[in-house]
Amino acid sequence: MTSSNTTAPSAAGTPGDRTASGFSAPVLRLRDIGWTVGGATIVDAVSFDVREGEFLAFIGPNGAGKTSLFNLVSGISPVSRGTIELDGRDITAEAAYARARRGLGRTFQTSSLWPGMTVADHVALAAQAADGGSYRIWRRADPYPALVDRVLARTQLAHRAGTCADALSHGEKRKLELAVLLVGEPRLMLLDEPMAGVSAEEVPALTELIRSLHKEEGRTVLMVEHHMDVLLGLADRVAVMHHGTLLVLDTPRAVMADPTVQQAYLGEEL
Numbered sequence: 001m002t003s004s005n006t007t008a009p010s011a012a013g014t015p016g017d018r019t020a021s022g023f024s025a026p027v028l029r030l031r032d033i034g035w036t037v038g039g040a041t042i043v044d045a046v047s048f049d050v051r052e053g054e055f056l057a058f059i060g061p062n063g064a065g066k067t068s069l070f071n072l073v074s075g076i077s078p079v080s081r082g083t084i085e086l087d088g089r090d091i092t093a094e095a096a097y098a099r100a101r102r103g104l105g106r107t108f109q110t111s112s113l114w115p116g117m118t119v120a121d122h123v124a125l126a127a128q129a130a131d132g133g134s135y136r137i138w139r140r141a142d143p144y145p146a147l148v149d150r151v152l153a154r155t156q157l158a159h160r161a162g163t164c165a166d167a168l169s170h171g172e173k174r175k176l177e178l179a180v181l182l183v184g185e186p187r188l189m190l191l192d193e194p195m196a197g198v199s200a201e202e203v204p205a206l207t208e209l210i211r212s213l214h215k216e217e218g219r220t221v222l223m224v225e226h227h228m229d230v231l232l233g234l235a236d237r238v239a240v241m242h243h244g245t246l247l248v249l250d251t252p253r254a255v256m257a258d259p260t261v262q263q264a265y266l267g268e269e270l
């Protein structure tokens with residue numbers, strides 16, 4: 001494995017701690033993570049650290065294990081081996097909802113919206129769930145107007161508050177998925193292909209929204225994205241997955257120039 005810029009194992013500090021080198025302590029630490037299902041190893045011996053406030057992008061050919069790795073980190077799938085630490089605490093055995101309460105939130109590659117529900121109601125329902133309520137029993141009493149207004153303004157969706165999700169453009173749907181995620185105020189966001197299906201005209205605004213959630217609000221971001229041109233302006237480091245393993249973890253430019261990465265992508269667009 002070529003992983004020239006991985007963070008060496010060290011004692012984890014509290015969030016926001018600065019080491020002598022100026023880098024903050026790891027907020028997320030994966031050690032020897034593996035996932036085997038039906039006899040097939042989908043994720044194999046993946047280890048890396050993510051620093052507080054870092055933007056770490058994941059690329060890799062189709063089927064490389066990127067979404068599976070996100071499922072393991074967010075607790076949707078249980079690991080077969082290895083450990084996951086958040087802020088120095090072992091969360092390997094914790095359920096997805098418990099990890100979400102610790103500030104780890106994620107979006108999904110495929111849309112998770114309700115077609116006939118309005119934009120504002122999506123955010124209000126997420127607020128109800130974050131408030132200890134249920135996603136299943138929808139009270140529809142508009143008890144979170146300030147929060148809904150704030151989140152929709154943040155995601156540039158205020159003018160679409162009364163629009164049903166199925167009438168939104170792909171870019172607006174992706175923004176709404178981010179709005180739903182932001183209700184829980186995640187410190188660490190896992191974004192699984194947020195540009196998927198989005199038109200070329202809408203990519204810059206969505207990229208800028210994600211950039212501002214990272215740079216201006218200081219959120220730590222892990223993002224799967226296929227296109228390096230999107231990632232070059234966003235990512236501090238890029239992790240390349242291949243056949244379930246972490247092939248390379250380095251700066252975007254170093255990854256672009258790495259011959260093993262070119263080899264992994266042979267015949268595919270990088």
Ligand SMILES: Nc1ncnc2c1ncn2[C@@H]1O[C@H](COP(=O)(O)OP(=O)(O)OP(=O)(O)O)[C@@H](O)[C@H]1O
Pocket residue numbers: 037038042060061062063064065066067068069109241
């Ligand atoms: N629940 C499962 N059971 C069996 N195999 C699975 C399961 N989930 C994923 N896989 C397989 O694991 C491999 C990795 O899938 P994964 O979706 O993690 O890849 P990916 O890198 O996210 O791909 P893409 O870029 O196409 O989204 C694929 O071969 C997939 O078919």
